[in-house]
Amino acid sequence: MPQISQPKQSATPAKAMLAAVSGYAMDGFDLLILGFMLPAISVSLALDPSQAGSLVTWTLIGAVIGGVVFGHLSDRFGRIRVLTVTILVFSVFTGLCAVAQGYWDLLIYRTLAGVGLGGEFGIGMALIAEAWPSEKRNRASAWVGIGWQFGVLLAAFITPPLLSVIGWRGMFLVGLLPAVVSFAIRRSMGEPEGYTQQVKHVPSLSFPARLKLLVRDRATAKASLGIFILCSVQNFGYYGLMIWMPSYLSSNFGFSLTKSGLWTAVTVVGMTFGIWLFGVLADRFARWKIFLLYQFGAVAMMIIYAQLRDPSVMLFTGALMGLFVNGMIGGYGALISDTFPPQARATAQNVLFNLGRGVGGFGPVVIGLLASKFSFVAAITLLALIYLLDIVATLFLLPKKQSREDALGAIG
Numbered sequence: 001m002p003q004i005s006q007p008k009q010s011a012t013p014a015k016a017m018l019a020a021v022s023g024y025a026m027d028g029f030d031l032l033i034l035g036f037m038l039p040a041i042s043v044s045l046a047l048d049p050s051q052a053g054s055l056v057t058w059t060l061i062g063a064v065i066g067g068v069v070f071g072h073l074s075d076r077f078g079r080i081r082v083l084t085v086t087i088l089v090f091s092v093f094t095g096l097c098a099v100a101q102g103y104w105d106l107l108i109y110r111t112l113a114g115v116g117l118g119g120e121f122g123i124g125m126a127l128i129a130e131a132w133p134s135e136k137r138n139r140a141s142a143w144v145g146i147g148w149q150f151g152v153l154l155a156a157f158i159t160p161p162l163l164s165v166i167g168w169r170g171m172f173l174v175g176l177l178p179a180v181v182s183f184a185i186r187r188s189m190g191e192p193e194g195y196t197q198q199v200k201h202v203p204s205l206s207f208p209a210r211l212k213l214l215v216r217d218r219a220t221a222k223a224s225l226g227i228f229i230l231c232s233v234q235n236f237g238y239y240g241l242m243i244w245m246p247s248y249l250s251s252n253f254g255f256s257l258t259k260s261g262l263w264t265a266v267t268v269v270g271m272t273f274g275i276w277l278f279g280v281l282a283d284r285f286a287r288w289k290i291f292l293l294y295q296f297g298a299v300a301m302m303i304i305y306a307q308l309r310d311p312s313v314m315l316f317t318g319a320l321m322g323l324f325v326n327g328m329i330g331g332y333g334a335l336i337s338d339t340f341p342p343q344a345r346a347t348a349q350n351v352l353f354n355l356g357r358g359v360g361g362f363g364p365v366v367i368g369l370l371a372s373k374f375s376f377v378a379a380i381t382l383l384a385l386i387y388l389l390d391i392v393a394t395l396f397l398l399p400k401k402q403s404r405e406d407a408l409g410a411i412g
Contacts, residue, residue, distance in 0.1 A: 016131035017140065019186050020124030021147030023083060026178035027120045028151030030094065030113070032264070033175055034059070035243045036159040037168040041106070044168065049372065051103055053364045056243055058107055059114035060235070060361030066118025067354025072207045074119065074346040078191045079127040082119060084183065090116025091179045098172040118357075122349030125333035129345060130194030138287065141333030142279025148329070149272040151178060152242075156264040198342045205343055213344040214351065219399070223339050226397025227352045230291070231332060233390045235360020237298070237383050238326055240367035242267075245318075248376050253311040263315050270319030274327020282331050288400050291331060295390045297324035302384035306377045328390075339399060 038052045066086065074082040093113035100106035124144050132140040163171055205213075215221040245267075246260035255263065274294070281290045301321040308314045332353060340348040370379040 013131050013140075015185075015189055016127050016192055017143060019080065019083065019182070019189060020127050020144045021150070022178070022182040022185050023087070023120040023124050024144055024147035025151035025154075026087075026090070026182050027117050028148035029155045029178050030090075030117065030151075030175050031056070031059070031239075032152045032155035032242065033159050033171050034110075035246065036155070036163060036261075037171055038243075039247065040163060040168045045100075045103055045106065047103055049368055050365065053243075053368045055107060055110050056239065056364045057361040058111045059117070060239070060357050062111040062114025063118035063361075064354040064358035066115035067122055067350035067357070068118075068347075069115075070119030071122050071347040071350030071354075072210055074123045074126065074350075075210060075343060076204060079123055079130070079195055079346065080186055080189050080191055083123050083127075084186050086116045086119035086123070087179050087183045087186070088116070089113075091176055091183075092116075094172055094175050094179070098169045118354050119350060121333075121353050122336075122351075123346050125337060125349045126346035127192060127195075128333065129337035130192040130198075130342070136283065137337060138282035138331065138334040139276075139279035141337070142275050142282075142330030144333060145275045145279075145329040146272050149268050149275065149326075152268045153265055153272075154178075156261045156268065160261045194342065207347075210344045210347040211351070213340060214348055220339075222397045223399050224348075224352060226393040227332070227336060227339070228356055229393040229397070230328070230390055231353045231356025232359035233356075233386050234326075234328060234332070235357045236363040236366075236386060237302075237360075238363070239360050240363030240379070240383055241325065243364040244367050244371065244376075244379075248371065249311070249314070252376070253314070255311070259315075263318055266316060267318035267322040270322035271326035273319075274323035275330035277323075278327050278330030279334075282334065286400070287331055287335065288394055288398050291328060291394045291398070292391060294324050294328045295387050295394065298328075298387045298390075299384050301325070302380055302387070306380035306384070335398070 034056060038055070041047060041055070042049075042052045066089070070082050070086055073085075090113050093109045093116065096109045097106060097113065100109055121144075125141055128140050128144055129137060158174070159171065162174065166174070213220070214224045242264070246255070246264060249255040249260050249263055278290060278294065281293075298321075301317075301324050305314070305317055305321050308317060333349065336349050336352060337345055367379045367383070370382060
């Protein structure tokens, strides 16, 4: 087993939070500026709608690959160390996107940039679980989820005015700035004490052995399946909605790019409040019941939203829809951390969440096809119906007990 030297100060709760939030903010910033840039990229490189949507899909497929690989490496070599590597991978290939000459090389660069993004969520959540007290795990994990929204808000505010000035190539270079900030934050940090204690007392596991911990018995396999379904629905709904909604508002209601950015900002404010509220409620009440509350709310709000025709009402109702549709992400990190033992924590986080993100990557493609063949109302209705899968998974697959320790125990 490799020895982990610790010349740097261990990650305190505050530093761990800053490292996790900054990385996930970078993730959100990158994906949203891509959504805003798709029309300009399509014109410049002569892409059809399917090719444009596939840039998002393959970014998320890359994230699945990166999540699996970097999750295992993080469990073996350290949270901060591997998070720093993910930033470097993302930065190199995002920079190359700015000089892409056609569809295929841009697709390759986006996929490999997604590999770097893939480690951010799961490793950040494992870092939080090991640096924060367990009784505050839900709200701490929710704050990491809010980091994504900070990145999205920043993208919504700066992309409309900058895109027309520096073009989509310049925007990819702007996309490097959050990575630089996140790298600077992490380089002075050591590993959390919870991780270093684990390395001292628990034998190192191979990658197949870590994966087996996700399905080691019937209860664990059910939990893994339930979490995978929740992550798939979450990402399918989020990406399907956020990638195409600005284009829909523009083509059907005449929204300018600036007004579409305002819609995104208002919706993200609702999402941010929903994530924060989920963390607070889940630390006070049974987490699975809070999941159900949000899932029923998502079904109802998306059906209502699909019937709206007044642009002003749609603009601000988006906040309430966002609260339910994306607020659930405030619970995933703590749910996974509570369900799996520490030596497979980052692996579980990244494998389950990023497999769900891979499924969710087809959201923009499916929603785009449905909207073009039928209507956007039909597409939104589909999104509403898939949250029924979440309800079934929560009722019959997720663990109902909310243990303050590692629910399925450590091994060693």
